[in-house]
Amino acid sequence: MANSGWSWYLFAVPAIHIGRMRSTAVVVNYRGGEAQQFLQHAVRRVKASINKAQALVVPSGYLRQVFQQFGMAVVVVPNIVDLDRFRYRQRKAIPDNATDTIELFFPRHLEYIYGADLAIEAVAQLKSKYPGLKLKLAGAGPEHNKLKQMTEDLQVADRVEFLGSMSPDQMVEAYQSAHIVINPSRVDNMPNALIESLACGTPVVACRVGGVPFMANHGEQALLVTAEKVDELKEAIDTLIRQPDLYESLRQQGRQHVEQWGWQTVRAMWLEVYQQALTENR
Known part of the structure; x- marks a missing residue:
């Protein structure tokens, strides 16, 4: 339906x-x-x-x-959430060296309401501070061509990878390999992407819209920011990179939290x- x-x-x-x-x-x-x-x-x-x-x-x-x-x-x-498929994966903390690869993953369709453009803007603002920062975008959608052009205009085409439509197993692999999942939606309800990320033990930065604040508490299971505020999104990503204790706490609390689903x-x-x-x- x-x-x-x-x-x-x-x-x-x-x-x-x-x-x-x-x-x-x-x-x-x-x-x-x-x-x-x-x-x-x-x-x-x-x-x-x-x-x-x-x-x-x-x-x-x-x-x-x-x-x-x-x-x-x-x-x-x-x-x-299928807890057998989206398994918690122990991983090393985000690299201390800013030149090492730090991988962000955007797991939504390429539609305006899901805010992929905001994710790209955040990467553009962080690129000089973190030369190893990369963004992977899942899915397809009507914003694809516009977003590709945006990466060129902001000179981050070498930092952003468009993965296209992905199978469930490919999504699991992407969640588990990413350091941070970002969900900068303008409108949302109870996104499976957020649940799946937490289940895999990948910290999430999400916009505080719709049902998202009902799913996770700021600073406990995720970092929540104001919708459309790229500066807040950038700062939250930066915070997770710079604070390994917070990073690890979100990973552990997030996984415990999703057991209810x-x-x-x-x-x-x-x-x-x-x-x-x-x-x-x-």
Whole structure:
């Protein structure tokens, strides 16, 4: 099913009405980070349909707040991380020598809302201080050509590598080989990329948007910065490079923190949702 907005609504409504016609319980899942803007324009239609479902499930406390603001009850069931695949990897600290390779990894699609341009700007501002600093960008998307040109304009084309679409195993390898994962989103909900990074023991710098502050505490499991503030993003990266004790603390606390999103825990939450939906549908 589509994640959010009108595409989600147009998928969800037929399922809800077919379920009612067949006396079948319906559980609706909403996942997108732009729910606030969508509901401001569509709340009447959405409420009329969602009230016919047995449950509305969202993956974060952030989306629960948004939907409750518009008078809709929700159940939170978080995203799942495969802890067997995204394994914690012991690694050496970031190199002391600034000329040695320091690898940043951006694990999102190349879309404007995910802020790859901000990551490139941060590298441009840090390039003289850390000659070994590199940035790897995962995924494809509509911003690809613009971002490639940006690396040329900022004279960091030799520092930025575009990896293209990656398989799950390639993503694991990228998380584990990176020193820092950066998630400079302008809009977000509960990004799997953040969970997977923490599971692999790779410290994260992320923007404080949407559901991200509900996932990690600043200075405990990640470093959180203000969206669109490249100076803050740059400073957070610099801080992790210069403070090995903080770096190691984030690695360890991050891995412990993601245990709550393992399958056994989340499976029990989904079973409870389905059982309650069946009970209400009798």
